[in-house]
Amino acid sequence: MKIAFLSLYTGYVSRGVETWVNDISQRLADLGNEVFVYSGADDGLITNYHKQVLHIKANIRLRKGESLIEQSLTWPYWEILNFIFTFRCIYFLILNRPDIVMPSNGGSQTLIVRIAGFLFGWKTVVVAHAGLGAHEKWNLLTRSDLYIYPSRRAMGWANNLFFSKGLKLINIPHGIDLHKFKKEKSDLKLKLQKPVYLIVASFDPYKRVYLAVKAVSKLKKGSLLVVGGDRENGEIDILATKLLGEGRYFKTKVKLNEISRYYNFSDVFTLPSNIFEAFGIVYLEAMACGLPVVATDDELRREVVGEAGILVDPENIDEYSKALEKAATKNWGEVPRKQAEKFSWDIIAKKYEAVFQGILKK
Structure with missing residues (x-):
């Protein structure tokens, strides 16, 4: 099969979507498929799939808004870029004639790819990266050929929408590269007080990073390490500096192929996202x-984390803080690793391939 992915922000940021595009592309290529990834910039990764960089000039500093108001003001800029990027991709899609096209940036991209697919014969497959809400409702309104939901919760939500009737919706979770992410000694030399509580996330409002800052500040010892934060607004830095101070807080950005060093440097992972989290590859x-x-207690996190952590109401800062401390002192053994193995790309990629083959036969 020929499979194409559109990923505007690849090369600019390394969030869950960009990680997913790279990982699934490599695994589908390993299975013998011809895979094309169209991106806005070059991520510098050596891959086994075809890369077409369209060199979209984006002012990434405009991603600095942490509030919904700030993000709403910059939305037109990013949607115009998305529109331009997608139209440029269509030219290459027509040349390569893929069987499957997967738009990953929503908005006008999904609609344009769907219309072009109707005209030129490819199947449009949409994965619900945006979580619950208006973005995914829009995707459903494009009436694409297949919708894949990474969680049972999200698929149930979509099934209950009246305009999803007649659409093909299935559940396939996101995967993890167990060879890339594994327990090993870290060579990092960060001067942070132990235990280290790690967050890997953007500063989108629904991630609620500020709750983790407040929870760690309640502990007598320990520090917060934040990897990501692609939005440059300094509100989190100001809060963390005030509540944690030097030696208990550090924020950095790293390349995708370096991030496992930070997991292995840390003692506990936490992310207090609200219900709008689509999945959480991290x-x-x-x-x-x-x-x-240590994460939010809801249907999604119970599905993903299982027995490999502690689920709480992170808005209850005292409860959240106690859970962090308990997680750091408990001997978890191989429980976290065993839970991750359920989501191995070796399993997940074959599910994707089988589903693609199925819709092409119809």
């Missing part, structure tokens, strides 16, 4: 490296 990465997880 939970899998952390567990694959042997870390217990």
